[in-house]
Amino acid sequence: MPDLESNQKPEQGGANDVTWGFKILGRIIGTLAAAAMIILGLMTMIGFSGSCLLAGILMMAFGGLVIMIEAPIFCQYFQWAEMVTQFVDNRPYFLRAGLYLILSVIPFALCQSVSSFLGCGAMFVAGTFYGVIAVGKKGDAVKAATAAHGGAGYQPQVNNDDSTLR
Structure with missing residues (x-):
């Protein structure tokens, strides 16, 4: 039987x-x-400045790009959308996190309003979540210290002296 994995x-x-x-x-x-x-x-x-108009347009365009990446079912009639989704899905999570963080900072740098703060903040949270996924699980502190000190015979120092508590 062939190995499928x-x-x-x-x-x-x-x-x-x-x-x-x-x-x-x-x-x-x-x-x-x-x-x-x-x-x-x-x-x-809806703001009265040109920079807020540009920031709103960029927010809508970046939101559409992220919808295409995260939920390709909404863009199923665009044949090129599947290629973009597959391209991003085959990359590590830290690249997706970086993309989302950059996409959230650009519009907010153009227009500092409450609506741009909330919209860009939501995208920043999504980028931060993917960054946490990219970092992975936390390691064991004793194993990390053992590896840092050469591994052989390392014992963590524990203060069992009760005189420091008084």
Whole structure:
């Protein structure tokens, strides 16, 4: 019987240690952040300055891009949208986190209003969540200290002296 798992390429650039729950939660957070960015981008466009108009347009465009990445079912009639989604899905999570953080900073730098703060803030939270996923699980402190000190015979120092408590 052939080994089926050896023929499959790794997802997310080798990030197989991410649970399916975090993957789905990341998609949900990204989709909600993109929807918020689109809606609040429309509200940002109502401002009286040209920079707020440009920021609102960028927020709506960036929100559409993130919707296409996170929830391709909404863009199923665009054949090129599937290629973009597959391209981003085959990359590590830290690149997606960086993309979302950059996409959230640009419109807010143009127009500092409440609606742009909320919309860009939602996208910033999604980027931060993907950044946390990219970092991964926290390691064991004793194993890290053992590796840092050469590994052989390392014992963590524990203060059991009760005189320091008085």
